[in-house]
Amino acid sequence: MRTETKKLDIRKVLAESEHLPTMPAVAKQLISLSEWDDIDLKVVAGIINKDISLSSKILRTVNSAFYALPHKISTLSQALVVLGLRATRSLTLSFCLAGMSSRGKAGRFDYSSFWTRSLNTAVAARELALVTGFRTDEEAFLAGLLQDIGIMVLGQCAPAVYQEIIELSAEGDVSLIDVEREHLGVDHVEVARLLFEKWNLPPQLCVPILYHHAPEKAERSDEETLLSIRIQNVAGHIGAWLYLSKSHGSSLEELKDIACRYLTISPKELEALLYRVDMRMEEIAGLFELNVERPNTYSGLLEKVQATLGDIVTDQERLLRELEASKIEAQKLAEQLRTANRLLLKEVRMDSLTGLANRQHFEDFLHRELNRSFRYNHSIALLFLDLDNLKSINDRYGHLEGSNSLRHCAEILKRQVRASDLVARYGGDEFVIALVETGGSDAMLAAERVRQCIAETPFVLTEGSEKMHLTASIGVTAWEPKMKPISMDVFLERADSAMYQAKRAGKNRISLS
Template identity: 35%
Template sequence: MNNKVKMDYFSAIKNELKAHFSLLLQDVKILKDKMSGAGREEELVHLDRMIKINNSLFQKLDKLLEIYTLDTRFSNVTRRKVSINKLLSDVSRELMRYVEEKKVKIKLGLLQKDIYLNLYEEAIKNTLFWVLLNIIKHAVPSSDLIIIVNEEDKIVKIKISYLRKERDKTISNYRSLEFENLILERYLKIEEGFYTIKSGDNGACELIVNLPLKMSKDLDKSIPQTGKKIVDIKEIIKDEKELPSLSVVAAKVVSMATSDDVSASQIAETIKKDPALTAKILKVVNSSFYGFRKQITTLSQAIAILGLSAVRTLSLCISVLDRFPKKSDDSFNYQSFWERSLASAVASKIIAGKLGEKETEEAFLAGLMQNIGGLIFAKYYPEEYAKILEEHYTLGTPIREMEKRKWGIDHAEIGNVLSTKWSLPEILTKSIRYHHSPEEAKDESEKIRRTINIVHLGDIIASIIYDVNKKSNLTLLREKVSQYFQFSEEDIDEIMNKVSSELEEAAQNFEISVSETKSYAEILQEANLELGKINLTYEQMNRELQKAIAKAEKLAEELQKANKKLKEQAITDGLTELYNHRFFFDLLEKEFSKSQRHKLPLSCIMMDIDFFKVFNDTYGHKQGDIVLKEVARILSESVRDGDIVARYGGEEFSVILPKTEKESARIVAERIRRKIEETAFPGGLEKGQVTISLGTSTMLNDEYDTPGELVEAADKALYKAKENGRNRVESFD
């Protein structure tokens, strides 16, 4: 048979749970029958089996959920370039100890020329590991497990051949019960791939995993290229003949601005020779870019007020923009390039002003031109460079590494050559050269390093506005701002809000088309919704939002509500409003570590409502929920403020008691037991109809290596309380 596998995920989960709990039920019955015997060895064997089944189920569910959320906004996992040969070698190596146990031999046939695909690396590695481990589990001992990978019709095919033992006759529809296949199906669905299974009468099986090559941005990117393209770009840069030049007027202005004996009228006369440049300079001077109250009508007046340096910078800004395309075509999105460059320029200017710099135009020009070298790549190889930019913007792959692999040179080096050719001031050429790597400019003057840092921050702010990975870029901005200038959170708020508000007008002044500019509050909300939560404390997030209320009060209010709900859902149980199982272990780990560090006692109570299943069957689930909520209330009222109460799962609850010794923990547990026994629960229940069994464990002298062992000990004491008649407290000895 040869079929493309399709699955109903939720039905498969239901069947898997049903099968596992059937096995658990059988073990419980066996334990019950053995209770009358004197020995306990056989009972422990069955108990160990129950624990292993539970652990296996938990791990499988965890992996299933991990794969299921990969392509949703709840995942913070990103793709990266993965070598197929290395992937299969790593997985095979991790399987060696299982292979040795089963005496199965792995034979691996790799690609002669490796292929690199953009994959969720950990997810594909875990998926293949689980699938192969399941195959090994059911393979005939001393047989071969053959894994061969090849490429056919633009599909990477991973063929896995093996001999399978006869299937367990007690379980029907075997394939649908295999979580490994379920996880594989889900992952391949995300990657637009599929898998097939071939099986024969003699137990020979073949699993074929198919991954489409279209997932790769550039299959040969990881291999340094030495072809004609590298030589061409380097020759162009070396030759400088085909590099764009400034206009005659702009070049003359740059030259005159560096001379001490040039008057304002001479520079004005030079600029007037280019009427279009003159009009654009006056347009910018009279805009909110400078915010002068009186209108400036002549170039001489502009030079007198702004100074030669500022006018030179404006001339350069306008001339540079005129030397390159601004409208997009089918092969390269120039509009997006200039939009990002302008955002970086505006951000750099605002940061410079915040630092008290007098000539903020210089920072503006440096921000605008920092990526100018990339336009040389776009001119000669537009489609290939567009793909590199897309990968950088979406996956965060370092752009300079990709450029150097492709052409042997990066855009910062090209920009440095261009700015030198144009005889730009050193502060601009150095800012362009080191804007991605300020740490490499340690030997430059303080003023130059300061401008490089400003431009570097401007580039990060542009990434926050336009890139997919807003969370990581926001975190990077805070880290670098603290490192360079010690700005406060309020300063960052102010800068980001100014960039959002000034970007659109700057685009009009310099005739650059931009898409609708988002406010800072919208950017924060987008980051929060896309990535789960921004890497900030909730106090910081609230402060960010409060700064944005003036412009987006309704939006900020909605975001606050969403964050509050998200936090509650993440750490609390929806029914009882106690901490949930996951957060319970987070808190327990912290308390466990603290107790070990300071040599303090730590106690744990595990408890279970007696005969709750029977209660549910008798009174209904609605009444059962009422009991669970009331038990949660009683627990919360029965402990100290520093104690931690959680719903462990189902009708089971847990309490962490820091700085509490064994006898004190038993007293607390007894108090809880008595209160519940003496409570007449809502719904007409009498006192004593609801009781609870409790088990306690205590760490005094590092008796336990992990928090899980402490919980397991309390759980064993709870089991003993049930065994001894229920409605009682037992402590683990």
């Protein structure tokens, strides 16, 4: 902290300070009366009538919309009969105590804001008392009004330090009580207890105030006292939420949870109660002659929430549109990427001249199918084909016509194989065909069919109309389930060797290895 702090001897401060708020004379007399249930109405009326301003306030309040009585009350005695003695005492004390301030300089403590928040809490406590059937709604009002009186005392005892304590609590999201204890060695609840002793306030008023921050610590109290404590706890949360724009006050959802947990008030009941608090605050502020500037009202907060929700919905709709556009764009890019990958994969696997599989792709396929045949005892065959007269075409007509003849042969081979088989250009004028689940005899038939088709299908030269005929020598090998597994290289060597046997035997024929 910027200001040096020291622990307060709060009893000494309360005893010696000349600037602390003092109990008005009328309030002292009312508190000193014992056995209120048996007291004479004239005695109470006589005490209150000593203060003309106070008498006027009580009559004005009784006849206001705050009570909404069917008939006008014209005398204080009538008011006492209608309100009852306990309610009159609480109302009178409320008027006496509300608006108390320092007898000296106010310092930095904001008395106006303090009493505005306290009045918020008091009105909320009265409404909660009416909803829950508490014995005296005016007693709940008075307790709510004095709920945080200790804050006012500390603000007067150590004005500079206490202002920093309030700021530290707000900035650090730490409870005010914890910061008070750390820097002053005392909290405002303890200060209130000592002040109430000094003022000689009755226990039924003090206990709910002293335990309202921690209702669970008063669980051994009787049911009526517990109800009063819980009313003050919920009222305190409502007061903080309605008054403080940036505080440790609860959110509306937290308020609903607290009200339901402590007082079994439903969310709908709480919302209706908050509307009534709004209306009652407008009425009661004038009666207490307080210049109330409320930073928040329930309806105002709802409007802010609705406006915020509207902004959120608008932003959400915009984000959804952007997300949808991004999704469409991503889908387009993904499709383009898939297409590019397919083309790239095709290029990697394909022979650019003939459009057949290339050597690498074929060997990957053959290796995989060989292993599958070994595993499941399926036959597999391999044809190794070499064009017999490609060199003469290249020499006589040029390499362009030689390339055309390779493409011509590739088209024939494509038509001669099944979808499960694979034909590839292995290199130069060599082609290979893998025939899955095919034995040696069927492979020989397939090879002969391929040889005849190549020999009998002429192709036309690019320039001129001359027709050329190609022939091929084909080596055949097969692996049958009765054989031992062999490597792919050995399998290829056998087919290649058979092809050379066909070449040596006169070309344009097939040979089995």
